[in-house]
Amino acid sequence: MVNVSEVSPRTYRPVISTITTRTMADLLHRVASARDVEAFKKLFQSFAPRVKSYMMRQGADPHTAEELAQETLLMVWRKAALYSGDKGSASTWIFTIARNLRIDRLRREVAWQPLPEGADDEPSTDPLPDEELDLRERRDLVRAALAELPADQSEVVSLSYIEGLSHSEIAERLKLPLGTVKSRMRLAYLKVRSAVEDLA
Amino acid sequence: MTIKNHPDIASLMSCAAGSQPEALAAVVASHLSVCPECTRRVASLERIGEALFDHIEPVALKSSVPAAIARSMEAENPIESPRALDNLGLGKGEVPAPLRALIGPDLDALPWKRIGPGVWCHTLKLSKQARGNLHLIKVAPGTKLPDHGHGGEEMTLVLRGSYKDTTGHYGVGDVADLDGEIEHAPTTDAQEGCICLIASEKAARFKGVLARLMQPFLGI
Numbered sequence: 001m002v003n004v005s006e007v008s009p010r011t012y013r014p015v016i017s018t019i020t021t022r023t024m025a026d027l028l029h030r031v032a033s034a035r036d037v038e039a040f041k042k043l044f045q046s047f048a049p050r051v052k053s054y055m056m057r058q059g060a061d062p063h064t065a066e067e068l069a070q071e072t073l074l075m076v077w078r079k080a081a082l083y084s085g086d087k088g089s090a091s092t093w094i095f096t097i098a099r100n101l102r103i104d105r106l107r108r109e110v111a112w113q114p115l116p117e118g119a120d121d122e123p124s125t126d127p128l129p130d131e132e133l134d135l136r137e138r139r140d141l142v143r144a145a146l147a148e149l150p151a152d153q154s155e156v157v158s159l160s161y162i163e164g165l166s167h168s169e170i171a172e173r174l175k176l177p178l179g180t181v182k183s184r185m186r187l188a189y190l191k192v193r194s195a196v197e198d199l200a
Numbered sequence: 201m202t203i204k205n206h207p208d209i210a211s212l213m214s215c216a217a218g219s220q221p222e223a224l225a226a227v228v229a230s231h232l233s234v235c236p237e238c239t240r241r242v243a244s245l246e247r248i249g250e251a252l253f254d255h256i257e258p259v260a261l262k263s264s265v266p267a268a269i270a271r272s273m274e275a276e277n278p279i280e281s282p283r284a285l286d287n288l289g290l291g292k293g294e295v296p297a298p299l300r301a302l303i304g305p306d307l308d309a310l311p312w313k314r315i316g317p318g319v320w321c322h323t324l325k326l327s328k329q330a331r332g333n334l335h336l337i338k339v340a341p342g343t344k345l346p347d348h349g350h351g352g353e354e355m356t357l358v359l360r361g362s363y364k365d366t367t368g369h370y371g372v373g374d375v376a377d378l379d380g381e382i383e384h385a386p387t388t389d390a391q392e393g394c395i396c397l398i399a400s401e402k403a404a405r406f407k408g409v410l411a412r413l414m415q416p417f418l419g420i
Contacts, residue, residue, distance in 0.1 A: 049258030049261060054256055091250050092246050113218065162256065195247075196245060197241070
């Protein structure tokens with residue numbers, strides 16, 4: 001079990017991604033079209049340790065977390081052809097796979113949200129260079145917006161997204177009224193809105 | 201279908217985060233299946249998860265690409281293709297796609313149980329560990345339900361007909377995502393009545409949806 005009090009939701013450690021969005025889409029494409037084992041190994045090395053950590057944050061023991069990390073990446077291998085570049089970045093897609101697996105295995109509930117999928121059988125194609133730039137810019141914008149959140153808002157967002165707590169569970173954990181938790185979530189949304197939403 | 205009432209943005213965030221209690225998640229998924237606007241919004245809210253995920257402290261795995269994965273990779277599993285569209289039938293198209301596997305395509309074919317004058321219920325089965333309830337409630341045309349409050353998180357999606365209360369008018373596809381403090385006495389449409397999907401997160405100190413609806417009829 002992870003002692004949650006030791007995990008500060010404020011720690012947005014500047015992680016230097018060893019793998020860029022461009023490389024990621026490339027790797028996923030190579031996995032999908034050519035069943036490229038080397039490309040998959042790189043994805044595995046980049047994502048599996050974070051998926052393991054994510055599972056542990058919701059209380060999985062290290063052994064279970066490791067299994068779930070492996071399973072998440074196995075699904076990436078199997079479903080790579082379903083990833084469609086226009087539905088979001090590769091890492092958002094992998095996040096949704098891990099998220100659904102967490103609901104299914106750790107909470108033993110139904111994951112109602114389907115994975116974003118391409119509309120046809122075509123393997124994913126690489127985004128065009130300027131789309132790719134947009135994706136990278138967007139990631140930076142979202143990160144910057146999250147880093148700017150006041151501590152109380154950042155805390156509820158992290159408890160929801162990373163610890164996997166429902167609003168009521170967050171209210172119990174922080175000894176706050178449910179309405180306060182929801183209004184902090186709403187305030188956080190207003191601050192990150194322009195970064196996460198597509199401009200019409 | 202013109203949808204005017206959408207889930208609270210906090211509920212959509214919880215959905216994108218994958219931390220919504222199962223019953224509420226079922227209502228949101230059903231709404232998303234008829235609401236492209238909220239579907240897009242949830243997809244954009246998943247980017248928050250991606251950004252936080254990117255900053256999570258990695259925990260090293262014991263093995264690199266483990267044997268099980270290597271075996272599976274060698275087994276040349278065919279790549280999964282996108283799911284075929286479900287062929288469970290459309291009925292009148294009133295049952296949202298995510299619910300069809302649970303209740304079939306036809307609301308009229310359900311084994312409704314009468315719980316009071318002009319009020320019927322069908323309870324949907326959730327996972328064993330789920331903390332909450334998911335009910336379909338059918339209310340006869342022009343019925344005014346007793347005044348009742350809400351506790352904990354509760355969400356209602358209209359599947360047929362409509363109802364109105366002090367917070368607004370709710371038609372097909374609309375979601376009432378009300379704060380716990382709201383007290384209301386909904387009145388159903390005079391012609392069609394109303395069929396709703398209602399999720400509540402069970403909180404021990406509050407009575408469930410059914411108890412509250414039945415209370416005035418049963419005198420409990």
